[in-house]
Amino acid sequence: MKINVVLPCLNEAAALPWVLGRMPDGFHPIVVDNGSTDGSAGIAATLGATVVSEPRPGFGAACHAGLAAAVSDVVCFMDADASLDPVQLPRVSGPVVAGEADLVLGRRVLRPGASWPVHARLGNAVLARGLRRRTGVRLRDLGPMRACERLPLLALGLVDRRFGYPLEMVLRAGAAGWHIAETDVDYLPRQGRSKVTGTVRGTLRAVGDMRRVLIRQNGTA
Incomplete structure (x- = not known):
């Protein structure tokens, strides 16, 4: 079965x-349309992807809708803005398939032409430091390209449906005793402006969402 x-x-x-077009053999894309107005869903369907509509706005809502639609034992997540190369998906999924890790995050390595504003990098570094302290894992990035087993992830019971979803995933995985690993992936020039890191306001909104996740997690620990 292909990896979703x-x-x-x-x-x-x-x-x-x-x-x-760069999705490697053995991987099948599930594009979760989160209210696009530019025909994204139709393009994805034409190109052979499974298309899921999630009308509730929020990055986490889209991620979780895709997870619910997935059927493979191992599932990957990645941004759809061309800032990450699908060809590198085996780097993050390989250790999970081999049973060497439960969750693998792709640490972004900036490549020529890529845009990662200072405010976004600073916010990411602060959050990564907090994750290192809470999980004991030497993480340097929140890793938008990631892989894990589908059923154990569902069992974690993630509740955030905004930008805190990726952070909650790592926190709950660490609390559950998962083996979390990190591997380098290229960070490329994206198409269009980022909804999160493209503005200081977007970054602050994401950091606020993640802060709420940290407070909630600490309260239930």
């Missing part, structure tokens, strides 16, 4: 042909 790849999508018509 969940791609949350909000107006990524320009990026989808490149992203879906």
Whole structure:
């Protein structure tokens, strides 16, 4: 069975042909349309992806809708904006398939032309430091390209449906005793402007969502 790849999508018509065209053998994309107005869903369907509609706004809502639609034992997540190369998916899924790790995060390595504003990198570094302290794992990035087993992830019971979803995944995985690992992946020039890191306001909104996840997790620990 192919590994399902969940791609949350909000107006990524320009990026989808490149992203879906580079999906490696053994991987099948699930594009979760989160209210696009540029025809993203139709483009994804034409290119052979499974398309899921999630009308509730929120990055986490899109991720979780894709997870619910997945059927493979191992599932991957990645952005649909061409900032990550699907060809590198085996780097993050391989250790999970081999039973060497329960959750693998792709640490972004900046490549020429890629845009990762200072405010976004600073926010990521602060969160990564907090994760290291809470999980004991030497993480350097929140890792938007990631892989894990589907059923154990569902069993974690993630509740955030905004930008805190990736952080909650790592926190709950660490609390559950998962073996979490990190591997390098290229961070490329994205198509269009980021909904999160493209503005200081977007970054602050994401950090706020993640802070709420930290407070909630600490309260239930």
